[in-house]
Amino acid sequence: MDETVGKFVEMGFSIEIDPSSKSKLIDEELRCGNLSLTCYMYFSHSECSCNLFFSNFSGEIASLAEVVDFILCCSNGTAQQSRSNEPPPRRRKLNTAMPSDDELIHLPNPMIGFGVPNEPGLITERPVPIPDIARGPPYFYFENVAMAPKGVWAKMSSHLYDIKPEFVDSLYFSAAARKRGYIHNLPIKNRFEIQPTPHYTIEDEFPDTKKWWHVWDNRTKLNCVLTCIASAQITKDIRERLEKHEGDPRVQKDVVDQCKRWNLVWVGKNKAAPLEPCEMESLLGFPGNYTRGVSRRDRYKSLGNSFLVDTVAYHLSVLKALYPKGVNILSLFTGIGEVALHRLPIPMKLVVSEFRDVEELDDHKIEGLMDQYGGFDLVIGGSPCNNLAGANRVSRTGLEGDQSSLFYDYCRILEAVHHKTHKNEKVECLLCR
């Protein structure tokens, strides 16, 4: 690794490697005349190795010929980095360091992670143990969409101590599906459900819908709650079609498809409507009117971006025995982890959350907060899924996307907390002696 970097330095590139970071992606654009390559270096702390990738101007993996041309051009001494005066050309981000087939992470079926209440398949030992370096405290809990583009979960795992993700569909904790992956270093023994237990079917969750529910609509679970809902026009069209073509099985199938597409429930005669914000709150395990105070549209948006409280609380429930006096929490990207903890009930000594911008939370600030409050027991957060989510037609650009790349800030902050925690431990040990 050092040799490779050394050669680049000889060629006139200044590639900075942060020695405090154990795992890092360096994305540097190199230019030479009219040639342009992007260099990706990816460090894996599990393998203590460095992988080097190049992409060409189009964002594809550069051919050997392109790399050779570039190096020859550079050796004439005309190489420069793009940070100079002129703006860099627009380029697509490369999906870097795609793992090979045997490294890809496949989604389990059924999607129950290490087990869920009321279902067989519960295990209390991880099939792949947590590496020593990642053993808590500090504990961490990271969340994102399960069905991310290929290779994303393998990469996120490699940046989080190679801990294998736990994929859980929250339909085992509610009346709606929600397929999510969680990377965490929590114990998995002696988890427990929070009370009261949730409603597991649409009928139990929304009893008023039962009398309007058509027999040919055999859904018992809703689909994943998204950030947008159907317009009133769709409800109107469904009603008109059903009244016009009563009993037509083809129309009925189309209607059910629409209901699945837009997550509609039957709230009147032939009236299929989207959920109200307060109904979504209940479905996701939040207190009533939790998101009240902003526009309806914004409520839907934040609810679509939420955790499912009962799922998260089930995973976090093991903290109750570990921290009977309360948990110091650093919450990133979202304040929803706190709700899950409120419902446990685990006493919370502190929650630091809702940072306007995680990028502003640098190592210095983290150390200051930890000195001030006595460290963090749990770092919880779900990084932005915008560029990973299947519903995104415009910019599903992967982990390096504009929003989703904030994942690396989660890693950075976690690493800083980790580092500081262990540094303090050492001081304590010396004092003990």
Next chain:
DNA sequence: CCGACGATGAGCTTACAT
């Protein structure tokens, strides 16, 4: 400016048939 609406598929999975 704010909020509601409609148009905009791909990428990945599983299930099933061949």
Next chain:
DNA sequence: ATGTAAGCTCATCGTCGG
């Protein structure tokens, strides 16, 4: 083993009326 079909998804953008 391989092909085919069906199903699902923490969304974004421009427009338009208030």
